[in-house]
Amino acid sequence: MTKKVLIVDDEANIVISLEFLMQQAGYQVEIARNGEDALTVVNEFKPDLVLLDVMMPKVNGFDVCQKIRDNAELEDTKIIMLTAKGRDVEVAKGMALGANSYVIKPFSTKQLVLEVQRVLEES
Amino acid sequence: MMLQGGIILFVSFAYIGILFAIAHYSDKRADAGRSVISNPYIYSLSLAVYCTAWTFYGSVGHAASTGIGFLPIYLGPTLMAALWYLVMRKIIRISKLHHITSIADFISSRYGKSSSLAGLVTIIAVVGIIPYISLQLEAVSTSFAVMWEHSEIAATVPRNNMTIFSDTAFYVALLLAMFAIIFGTRHLDTTERHEGLVAAIGFESIVKLLAFLVVGFYITYGIFNGFGDIFTRASQVPELQTLFTMENAGTYTDWTWLMFLSMMAIMFLPRQFQMTVVENVNEKHLDKAIWMLPLYLLLINIFVLPIALGGRLLFPSGVVDADTFVLTIPISQGQEELALLVFLGGLSAATGMVIVATVSLSTMVSNELIMPALLHFGPLRLSKSRDLGGVLLTIRRSTIIIVLLLGYVYFRATGTSYTLVSIGLISFAAVAQFAPSIFGGIYWKTGNHLGAITGLSAGFVMWTYTLFLPSLAESGYLSPSFIASGPFGIELLKPYALLGLSGLNPITHSLFWSMLVNVGGYMILSLVGRQTIIEHSQAAQFVDIYKQAEDNDIRLWRSTSSVPVIRSILEQFLSPARVDEALNQYAQKRNLDWSKDDVADTELINYAERLLAGSVGSASARVLIASAVKEEPVSMDEMMYMLDETSKVIAYSRELEQKSRELELATSELRAANEQLKQVDRLKDDFISTVTHELRTPLTSIRAFSEILYDNPDLDSAQRSKFMNIILKENERLTRLINNVLDLSKIESGKMEWHLTTLDLKEVIEESVATVEQLIKEENITLDLDLSEPTSLTVSDRDRITQVLLNLLSNAIKFCDRENGKITVRLGEVDEQLSVSVLDNGPGIKLENQELIFDKFRQVGDTLTDKPQGTGLGLPICRQIITHFGGDLWVESRPGNGSKFIFTLPVVAPNEDGSDNEPDYTPPIFANGQTQKEQG
Amino acid sequence: MNRFVIRGQRLIAIFFIGCLLFNYPLLSLFSTTGMLWGIPILYIYAFTSWLIIIVLMFIAIKLRH
Structure with missing residues (x-):
């Protein structure tokens, strides 16, 4: 069964690259371009994994992460945070909020894909 | 004839010549700004003016009949010295700030600069001190007589039969008067300080101590074989053995009262006040004097008992006056030179006292009695006569002569019916009357003018009745029945046993009653009466002296005048050079220019008043200034303002409050600045992290697509060029961003x-x-x-x-x-x-x-x-x-x-x-x- | 300021010690005809106490704290 990945980022070009990479890796991909969209999409799409950008206007990545974790139906959804600030505090905050892993921008495409695979295989 | 009268006179004048030389030298040094007396040792020695002929001759006489009964007179000052650190320091501080010139000035200044109070204190001081002066005259003339006629009977010559002109005491009085005039009234100074006088007195203290120690040592070790020998021999005479105990030293009550009396005397005798307070150069000198004066007193008393007992052992009972032992013992042993030294010691003790006492009394009489009277009623009313300084000097010189002559008259009146010590104690009891007003004045703000006048008058009247009048009565000038059965035979009014109070010696008896009415009157009327504004102000200033700084003086003259007017008033009493100096100092301190600012404001008027007070006393100064200054009517508001200002405590606490408010303000400003810095810091942090984010975003796309293109060589060309385009666009974005950030930072940093x-x-x-x-x-x-x-x-x-x-x-x-x-x-x-x-x-x-x-x-x-x-x-x-x-x-x-x-x-x-x-x-x-x- | 206060208080204490030493009843204890080293005990007592008081004052003034 094809695993489902939801990409949440407000940077169009990054979304394009992530979409390409995930599709190439054989996942079913859905896209949300901001935090608000992400919260609706995540309920319908029920992804196995969310690639979640932290720095977004209005509803940011942390908020999205927290909402997902608050939702019992989304218990099994894995979350990888994408952070551009690369500060320890941000990473720690994301992990504390229930993210499964994090990737720092700019990322190596291979490592990103490997990380997605690793997280999805965890159970 | 052991010693030629000529030699004695020659030595006396030679000694006085030395004193002049010392005084002249130190005055010169003082004028050159290198004061010799500005050290604690001279200061302490000058305080030893306490030791007069009474100590030099009288102590031995007293000890010869009472054992250690003479000691309270020295133990009192010793103990009082311990309290000086608190009390005397305060008095000195106050006096310096208010330019106090005498004890009368001090008291009057405290109670609203009252002329009546100043006059009263002056009268008490003069009358009180007359017996003391006569004591010195008696001692010196006796010592002259002893030297001259080397006769044991000298002391018993019936003086009443002599004419004035054949009486040595009269000449001694004139000699001392001359001495005091030359020393004490050479020039007028704003602070009434006499450098030369102090130096000479310091020297005299050394002479009298040395002379006494030498004769003591000679008697103890030259005639006898040391202390032990004298006392052992005395112990074999039953009559003398009683002197080893307290038996003859008076009752314990008398002893305690005597100590109290001498405590007051060391502070309030006009000459002590003059030396300790007025002539004090530096408040710190008091610290050393606190232990040095008692040490001096101890040293000069060490040989008193050996000499007294030695004299009693050497001379048959009653033949030689014990008061002359220090002189008669060396003479009896043929030690002429030693006797001459002792005579000089006695002379120095007596002259020291007479000079300082008359100088301080003459200052009081001229400043507090005659000047105010002249200014109030006399022809001198304001600036008609130019050279008031000369008038002032004449008044002082006449006063010195009059005081000495009064002393002589008293001496003639009382004759030899009293011992030296008991005469001195009469004076002590008189000056003790100042104690309540002064102690109350510096520690009790409620104490008021009415209370002080009442207390002092009552105490003085009581003293006169219970001590002074009886002393005259005993000499036959009043009916002896006055003492024996009271005036008009009223037993209850017997001066030595008032209301039947007996069992005390006359001194203690008088002291008890006079203190009772004095303290009582002072306290009751202070508690009942009210203070005027100026009294209130002075009370606050005196009591809270340590809380004040010199320059925030209280303004009592709500008025203005012109600088030339003020200058002309000052120049009547002070040399124009001194006036110039004082005014320039004042101007300098406040950045004024007299050629431009010629309005004398309140502050200057007060300053002038204080300057003047230094020369004519505060009561006179106030009258003078008042006549020159048109005082504006003080409105209710201003009065309230003055009351506020007057209470320095309030001002002080306000100042504190103000300070703490300022501090709070500064703190909150600092806090705000700190907050702002933090804010800036936060903004900077935010900016950097935002920039980082903004830089990473295009980089992420560039890297991701570069890798994708690299890893997927087989991509279709449409996709390939789309990805390449993204890379280019993101590159441009990155460049733009970097340029912008650089621009911004350049602009911001200038x-x-x-x-x-x-x-x-x-x-x-x-x-x-x-x-x-x-x-x-x-x-x-x-x-x-x-x-x-x-x-x-x-x-x-x-x-x-x-x-x-x-x-x-x-x-x-x-x-x-x-x-x-x-x-x-x-x-x-x-x-x-x-x-x-x-x-x-x-x-x-x-x-x-x-x-x-x-x-x-x-x-x-x-x-x-x-x-x-x-x-x-x-x-x-x-x-x-x-x-x-x-x-x-x-x-x-x-x-x-x-x-x-x-x-x-x-x-x-x-x-x-x-x-x-x-x-x-x-x-x-x-x-x-x-x-x-x-x-x- | 504090130094002045402390020093003042020490001197007050000395004053009271002196008052005690030179008054009834302590004084009466020594009012005997007895002698020590050939000197009446009362004299020794009076002058020694006197000296002690002076030394105490000297120390109180000298002491810094």
């Missing part, structure tokens, strides 16, 4: 290089529009240029203004209506300001966001679509540039109606030299685009 030229904005706008023309066409936007208005030139950096214009134009293009885009650019001039506006017909900006868009990295609206193009730094940079050139950049917009960005630049007239008229902005102008580097 390191931006500005290339200033005179600009015609019309040209710049046309150029900029040309740059974006292509883009405008592609987007199908209508451009409306309105540059018709004729405009002035400005001075600016062409490239930077172009940058601003391009930024505004590209924003306009970006936000224009997608279908029917329209941009209007307009140039105009209003009030010396050129204004450029760029209007689009896009969605507009909400009011609350109109300022936010000028913040760094603040982008408003649907950012997703626009983000690749904007860095979030464009508008902030534009605003910084425009602000730098003295203009303004803002936006006017209503949602739905497009946005209008407007910036202004100041007009600069195209002068030849390029100077500019814009006051707010003044960049140096360089023709033809010369570079000017901004200084941070």
